[in-house]
Amino acid sequence: MPNTIEPASFGEPIPANLVETLETFRRPVVIGHVRPDADCLGSMFAVALTWPAEGGPAKVSLPDGSLSRRLAFMADWTDLPLATAEDFVAADGFIAVDTAQKPRCNVDRSLGGGWADGRPVINIDHHTSNTNFGAVNWVDAQAGSAAELVYRVIRASERPIDSLVASLLYAGIHSDTVGFSLPTTRSSALHAAADLVDCGARVAEIGEHLCRSQSKPEFDLNRVIYDNSRVVADGRVAYSTASYAEITGAGCTSADIDDQISIPRSLQGIEIAVLFTEGRPGKTRLNLRGESGINVLDLATALGGGGHATAAGAIIDGTIEQAVDRVIPLVINRLDARQD
Ligand SMILES: [Mn+2]
CATH class of the missing domain: 3.90.1640.10 (inorganic pyrophosphatase (n-terminal core))
Structure with a gap:
């Protein structure tokens, strides 16, 4: 019809x-x-x-x-x-x-x-x-x-x-x-x-x-991402990480990283969720999600990436630790600037 x-x-x-x-x-x-x-x-x-x-x-x-x-x-x-x-x-x-x-x-x-x-x-x-x-x-x-x-x-x-x-x-x-x-x-x-x-x-x-077809390696990678999840900025920012060793250790490759950002994002009360994954050694991919219309695109763009207003990403040079140290303060600043 x-x-x-x-x-x-x-x-x-x-x-x-x-x-x-x-x-x-x-x-x-x-x-x-x-x-x-x-x-x-x-x-x-x-x-x-x-x-x-x-x-x-x-x-x-x-x-x-x-x-x-x-x-x-x-x-x-x-x-x-x-x-x-x-x-x-x-x-x-x-x-x-x-x-x-x-x-x-x-x-x-x-x-x-x-x-x-x-x-x-x-x-x-x-x-x-x-x-x-x-x-x-x-x-x-x-x-x-x-x-x-x-x-x-x-x-x-x-x-x-x-x-x-x-x-x-x-x-x-x-x-x-x-x-x-x-x-x-x-x-x-x-x-x-x-x-x-x-x-x-x-x-x-x-x-x-x-929604209901995870392979065992994907399931194991999700376990890592749950384990590595951290909440900062009084519960307003949640992020998680998977290093190259953790991704390959679970039996996955960078092609298996897609919607794992949904894990930190699923926490109640968070405003921005971030996932850091090192798909290739020394290259960290960043996924950002903003709740309630919070724009994360400008942040992703400033880091050389792109995407949508509330769902964006970028790839930056450096290890997971370096990327977290660099990006999480920017994310928190983003929220603080919004409160002013
Ligand atoms: Mn699309």
Whole structure:
């Protein structure tokens, strides 16, 4: 049943030439962001399945080591071919989803920064920090997920949504809104989700994969993150850490770090949650979450990162200890400045 709900009040309208440009691609490569999450993968795969290449499926860019164990089910469902260096050369266009900046695109490093080489990039995203790096850009920073935007593009194109595409998009919306629980859960997300369920989205299976399918290594890493959680600033800031040795000791890799920030974030009364993870020795990744609309993006940006107003991150040089010593005082200052 087609959904005709497209209220003008929901964020930015789809650019007039977006679907038109998408329909001209014959050898597209679909791209997401580094360390892809469920929203990124769901959006990528839904685009690739909806707009196949001439004579075969569209190629998706997922360099080795990109997929977390937890989300491998999405790649297994779709079984799309991965883009090789030759596919990048042969491509006549690129579709980037859920990716704020061109350097964040998850493409093989050997391709260098010039992979688009004059060919059009369509950029569909919901990050405030998006740099409009495409030839066609649709950035709706009010949207709770990129998958909601991809859903709207597919509906605008009048291409069909089968059970698989519906499941991928539903997983993206569910995941980026944290099970429809964040303030970014607009009614448009719920309308989209309802329509996707009508199209056959596998709600129970997705819930099980996203919420109730931890592997033993992930479970062990969570135990470390619980153990390392600290509360400072009179209970207003919670943070936790996992060093490179702790991540590998649990049997995980940096690709397994995705929503563990939810552990310190789950504490009652906290205003900012931070997770420090050393995915590579000497490189510490920082995830920041602000509750009650507290902006953490400026902090992440000042540290060379980006993201959304209340969910942002950065990667900084140094060990966990060095990163904690540097960042936690900034976080506390951020809250103190807010009180003035
Ligand atoms: Mn997203």
